[in-house]
Amino acid sequence: MGKLNIIDHPLIQHKLTKMRDKETGSKDFRELLNEISLLIGYEITRDFPLEDIEIETPIRKMTAKCIPGKKVAIIPILRAGLGMVDGLLTLLPVAKIGHIGLYRDETTHTPVVYYCKLPVDIDQRIVIICDPMLATGGSACDAITMLKDKGCTSIRLMCLVASPEGVKAVQDKHPDVDIFVGALDECLNENAYIVPGLGDAGDRIFGTK
Ligand code: PRP
Ligand code: URA
Secondary structure (H helix, E strand, O other), X not given: OOOEEEOOOHHHHHHHHHHHOOOOOHHHHHHHHHHHXXXXXXXXXXXXXXXXXXXXXXXXXXXXXXXXXXXXXXXXXXXXXXXXXXXXXXXXXXXXXXXXXXXEOOOOOOEEEEEEEOOOOHHHOEEEEEOOEEOOOHHXXXXXXXXXXXXXXXXXXXXXXXXXXXXXXXXXXXXXXXXXXXXXXXXXXXXXXEEOOXXXXXXXXXXXX
16 A cells, blocks of 8 residues: 655644635745645655766765656646645756646546646656645546556655545555655545645635635
8 A cells, every 4th residue: 555654844734734724825825835845845755766976076086876866757737736846846956847637527526637748758757746635536546547557657646735535545546656745634525625624726826716
C-alpha cells in the first residue's frame, strides 16, 4: 500500500489555517499555497536519488553529490494544481512540467478529462503529481492511470488537504504511489467537498467565485 505522509510541520499548519479561513482572499491564498508547496516539496524530495559528480572547489578536486534534476517531472492537475507548481520549481528548477486537465462533473462528482500534455520522456522521470485537494480521489486516480498508461513507474502524489476517502481510493487503486499531504481532514460532505477543508481550491486561487 502507498504510504501516506502527513507533513504537519508547524509552518505548514500555520499557513494552512490562514488558507482555510474564508476571509482570506485570492492573493494571500495563492502566496500561502506557493509557500506550503515548497515546504511539502522539501519532504517529497527527501529520498531522491543522488549522483556523484566531479567538481573542483577553490581548494581541490572532489567527488560531490547532486540530484539529477532533469529526471523529474511536475504534473499539476488543472486548474488548482497550477498553484503548487512554482513552489516545487523553486526546489527543482530544471524539472519538466506536464499538464493534466480534469474537472469534476457537478452532479456525479466524477472526473472528466479535457487536456493532457506531458514531457516526451515522461516514462523516464520521477513524477510529482500536484493538486491541492484529494476529495473522492477520482481525479488523482485518473491522473495516475493516465501517467501509468504512458509508462511512468515512479509517481508521487502531493496534495494540500486530503479526505480519508480520497486517500483510501488512491491506496486501493494505486498501491505503488506514495501520498504527501499537509493535512488529513475529517470526511466528505454530500457534495463531495472536504470537511472542514478550505472550499473550492480552484475558485479561491483564481478568484472565479
Ligand atoms: C478539484 C481539485 C481536484 C478535484 C478533487 O478540482 O482541484 O482536482 O477537485 O476532487 P476529487 O478527489 O473528488 O476528484 P475541480 O474539479 O474543482 O477543478 P478546478 O481545479 O478546475 O477547479
Ligand atoms: N475540490 C475542491 O476544490 N475542494 C474540495 O473540498 C473538493 C473538491
